[in-house]
Amino acid sequence: MKIALTTSGENLEAPLDRRFGRAARFLLYDLKNRTFELIDNAQNLNAAQGAGIQAAETIVRAGADAVVSGHCGPKAFRVLQAAGVAIYNCEAATIAEALELLKDGKLQPAAAADVEGHW
Amino acid sequence: MKLAIASGKGGTGKTTFSVNLARVFGAPVQLLDCDVEEPNAHLFLNGTNLHTETVSIPVPEVDEARCDGCGECGRFCQYKAIVAIKTAPLIFPELCHGCGGCAKVCPRHAIREINHPIGVIETSERGQITLIQGRLDIGIAMAPPLIRAVKKRLRSGMPAILDAPPGTSCPVIATLRDVDYALLVTEPTPFGLHDLKLAVEMIRELGIPFGVGVNRYGVGDERVHEFCAAENIPVLLELPDDRRIAEAYSRGELIVDALPEYRASFLNLLKKIGFFENHPSR
Known part of the structure; x- marks a missing residue:
């Protein structure tokens, strides 16, 4: 199972970015092998619109089964849901903390977008 | 002649200039309210409604039975209005610019276009003025297609004044x-000057002849005038910071009706830019 986490950093100690569509990059963590890869999202940082949709498409194509981020807007949510990717909203400070919460079963999959677009 | 009234900064007096210029013209004239996100020229004209029509843009609809999820449509769309990953495409009509490209690139002809309403065009009349205004539906962010539809209603052979939206972005460019000519309305304040400079850059890029109208002259400072002098931009009208103008405005009255001494200033502006040419009767 692969988890996409939003971040501005490049390792497990990096902060968890509260934004999904406009996060600098995604850290795609493989729960089974305990390895990760980084997926760039820079093209979306300055997109006028559609950033969430594009970001969702990027991580679905990268093979993510779940997303852990601060918030998720309605368009990104629709794309992720259609692709069968679970969404976890998380307030953890770092990637490592977010992964711990997820592994301990302390995060619940979101049933709907938790913010408006362009929040 | 088509005269656009634009500005960088919002709230400088575009509509005030537009409606009063239309009023003093004294012959049949079309006034287009292209500020479709919040049209307001009608507040000062209170004309008789002639007709209302709905404007739509074409958005894709997918026949899921034909779609094999190849994703060509999503790769083509630069606005991410259609996305196909694994399954049949998801469509976001609010992001669609109506170009029709997705339907053209679909190898299985699974996409057809349906009409997605974005707003209305309302036409009204008061005296010699025909007001054509666009009104974008609530929640719609796509102003340019409605603005272009408003402009299509222009009758050639009759002069027109176009009240533009504020700023320097796509809706303004569409307007x-x-x-033939653009009047940039500003106020003599640091904000006014800052946004005027942006508007001047934009208008020079478009290659449209232009001049400046200064509203509420007397507040602020002289820097707008200094800038215009240094850039060889004509200042065509200075409307003073006159409390009586604000009072008339607050009652929804036209300045040239409530305060006839200002008629000459507006008429002069139209003469200076050649708005009366092609109208030998005047």
């Missing part, structure tokens, strides 16, 4: 394309 300004193909006009």
Whole structure:
């Protein structure tokens, strides 16, 4: 199972970015092998619109089964849901903390977008 | 002649200039309210409604039975209005610019276009003025297609004044394309000057002849005038910071009706830019 986490950093100690569509990059963590890869999202940082949709498409194509981020807007949510990717909203400070919460079963999959677009 | 009234900064007096210029013209004239996100020229005209029509843009609809999820449509769309990953495409009509490209690139002809309403065009009349205004539906962010639809209602052979939206972005460009002259309305304040400079850069890029109208002259400072002098930009009208103008405005009255001493200033502006040419009767 692969988890996409939003971040501005490049390792497990990096902060968890509260934004999904406009996060600098995604850290795609493989729960089974305990390895990760980084997926760039820079093209979306300055997109006028559609950033969430594009970001969702990027991580679905990268093979993510779940997303852990601060918030998720309605368009990104629709794309992720259609692709069968679970969404976890998380307030953890770092990637490592977010992964711990997820592994301990302390995060619940979101049933709907938790913010408006362009929040 | 098509005259556009634009500005960088909002709230400088575009509509005030537009409605009063239309009123003093004294012959049949079309007034286009292209500020479709919040049209307000009608507040000062209170004309008789002639007709209302709905404007739509074409958005894709997918026949899921034909779609094999190849994703060509999503790769083509630069606005991410259609996305196909694994499954049949998801469509976001609010992001669609209506170009029709997705339907053309679909190898299985699974996409057809349906009409997605974005707003209305309302036409009204008061005296010699025909007001054509666009009104974008609530929640719609796509102003340019409605602005272009408003401009299509222009009758050639009759002069027109176009009240533009504020700023320098796509809706303003959609309004300004193909006009013969642009009047940039500003106020003599640091904000006014800052945004005037942006508007001047934009209008020079478009290659449209232009001049400046200064509203509420007397507040602020002289820097707008200094800038215009240094850049060889004509200042065509200075409307003073006159409390009586604000009072008339607050009652929804036209300045040239409530305060006839200002008629000459507006008429002069129209003469200076050649708005009366092609109208030998005057």
